[in-house]
Amino acid sequence: MARVSKKARRQAFERYAANLSLYHPSVVGQFLCPICRTVHGLDALDQPDPGVTVGHVVPQKLDGRVWTLECKCCNSRLGSDADAHLVKEHRFRQWEQAEGTWQGRLRMGDSEMGVEFDRANAGLHFREIAKQSDPRQSNALFRK
Numbered sequence: 001m002a003r004v005s006k007k008a009r010r011q012a013f014e015r016y017a018a019n020l021s022l023y024h025p026s027v028v029g030q031f032l033c034p035i036c037r038t039v040h041g042l043d044a045l046d047q048p049d050p051g052v053t054v055g056h057v058v059p060q061k062l063d064g065r066v067w068t069l070e071c072k073c074c075n076s077r078l079g080s081d082a083d084a085h086l087v088k089e090h091r092f093r094q095w096e097q098a099e100g101t102w103q104g105r106l107r108m109g110d111s112e113m114g115v116e117f118d119r120a121n122a123g124l125h126f127r128e129i130a131k132q133s134d135p136r137q138s139n140a141l142f143r144k
């Protein structure tokens with residue numbers, strides 16, 4: 001994964017700040033987070049918190065290369081709330097198109113267990129992954 005240089009981040013900040021000034025002439029040298037709309041000064045580029053970081057529009061794990069600046073907290077929240085699910089969904093969709101196995105969790109009510117799905121012989125089969133399951137919950141799921 002290519003790291004975005006400090007120079008490129010600063011150029012983006014200045015470009016976004018200039019664009020913001022076009023619409024709000026009284027706001028100069030400020031960056032507006034596209035997620036939460038918090039305004040940051042140039043010093044936020046080098047601050048750990050509340051800092052401005054590079055956020056990828058499509059997660060890097062999915063080969064996303066388009067990026068923007070956003071608050072560090074927005075980037076972190078999106079990474080765990082949205083990007084992680086998007087990556088998992090994408091990989092699941094890829095698996096749906098091919099034969100092979102997929103590991104996941106089977107949940108019903110308050111019980112869950114680790115399972116491996118197998119798309120073979122024109123069907124969908126699954127088996128429990130004992131190492132990823134609590135036997136009491138597995139028993140509850142299948143009333144063993």
Ligand SMILES: [Zn+2]
Pocket residue numbers: 033034035036037038070071072073074
């Ligand atoms: Zn933000």
